[in-house]
Amino acid sequence: MAYEVIRNAMVYFSPTGSVRAIARSISQGVAINPREFDLTLPSVRERKVTLEDAEFVLLAFPVYGGRLPAIMRAYISQLPRGKRPVAAVVVYGNVGFGDALLELYDLCVSRDFDVVAAAAFIGEHAYSSVLGSKRPNEADKERARVFGVGIRQALFTDGNIVRSILSKGSGATSKPPQLPSQITFMLRPRSCESCRNCVYSCPVSAFINNDPANIDYDKCIGCGACIKLCPHKARVYMDDDFLDDVAWMVANNQDPKQPAIYLPPNLPEYFR
Ligand SMILES: Cc1cc2nc3c(=O)[nH]c(=O)nc-3n(C[C@H](O)[C@H](O)[C@H](O)COP(=O)(O)O)c2cc1C
Numbered sequence: 292m293a294y295e296v297i298r299n300a301m302v303y304f305s306p307t308g309s310v311r312a313i314a315r316s317i318s319q320g321v322a323i324n325p326r327e328f329d330l331t332l333p334s335v336r337e338r339k340v341t342l343e344d345a346e347f348v349l350l351a352f353p354v355y356g357g358r359l360p361a362i363m364r365a366y367i368s369q370l371p372r373g374k375r376p377v378a379a380v381v382v383y384g385n386v387g388f389g390d391a392l393l394e395l396y397d398l399c400v401s402r403d404f405d406v407v408a409a410a411a412f413i414g415e416h417a418y419s420s421v422l423g424s425k426r427p428n429e430a431d432k433e434r435a436r437v438f439g440v441g442i443r444q445a446l447f448t449d450g451n452i453v454r455s456i457l458s459k460g461s462g463a464t465s466k467p468p469q470l471p472s473q474i475t476f477m478l479r480p481r482s483c484e485s486c487r488n489c490v491y492s493c494p495v496s497a498f499i500n501n502d503p504a505n506i507d508y509d510k511c512i513g514c515g516a517c518i519k520l521c522p523h524k525a526r527v528y529m530d531d532d533f534l535d536d537v538a539w540m541v542a543n544n545q546d547p548k549q550p551a552i553y554l555p556p557n558l559p560e561y562f563r
């Protein structure tokens with residue numbers, strides 16, 4: 292059974308921008324009337340995502356601790372249930388994607404979606420400019436675009452992917468996320484130009500009274516956006532254990548990883 296698709300909803304969360312870049316490249320390849328639901332900022336998440344009939348949905352999220360970000364897990368669980376074709380995509384920082392793709396697949400199935408394609412791409416790590424440095428690069432984006440063309444083929448033929456092909460080497464979804472226990476930041480007042488880029492890019496409104504120096508750590512999800520997106524490099528991480536963990540990750544994940552692409556078996560090898 293082929294799908295009669297006339298629109299493409301891109302639903303994504305992207306505090307530091309890699310997921311957004313990959314999602315847009317994939318949608319370029321799909322080339323079916325795209326509309327974007329960028330769930331990064333809280334004001335957007337207040338509105339419910341409405342999905343039309345005959346709409347292909349691209350779901351794309353970053354990997355946090357080998358799983359999906361907790362706030363996205365909750366969000367996906369409320370998407371309108373119904374039989375519709377989706378592609379499940381995660382982007383990770385060259386360490387590993389753990390169970391994130393399996394988790395996304397399972398959430399899709401719980402909403403009655405048909406998973407026609409899945410992939411894990413690489414983006415620069417939110418905590419480092421060395422891990423996955425400057426990715427997605429042009430080659431990653433081209434890979435994502437070709438994957439999008441493959442999705443388009445999958446929509447017009449007959450193909451879903453089965454969960455078991457995703458399971459290779461990534462275990463069960465029961466593992467808890469492995470996240471840093473606590474991340475704290477310091478503002479270097481002499482470097483800060485009070486532009487409030489950090490405040491307005493925070494996906495959980497964690498800055499108290501919009502003050503760049505004052506974070507509610509109970510709200511902060513440690514996404515790294517306020518540090519990465521500061522144009523004056525005025526923010527730094529403080530916690531020694533956390534910095535040691537990042538140094539260990541950098542030392543042990545030097546080799547650039549390649550995207551993992553999952554498409555129905557009846558599609559030509561070219562798309563993989
Ligand atoms: C809290 C947190 C946990 C992360 N965990 C992982 C991980 O388990 N494996 C990995 O390779 N990258 C990990 N990363 C890196 C992100 O997956 C990567 O930077 C991704 O590109 C972020 O997407 P974005 O740029 O759209 O925000 C983590 C980043 C954060 C902020």
Ligand code: SF4
Binds near residue numbers: 524
């Ligand atoms: S983004 Fe950087 S320079 Fe701008 S207010 Fe925040 S810390 Fe200051």
Ligand code: SF4
Binds near residue numbers: 306496506516518
């Ligand atoms: S305060 Fe926390 S949640 Fe907000 S942007 Fe910074 S790291 Fe992300």
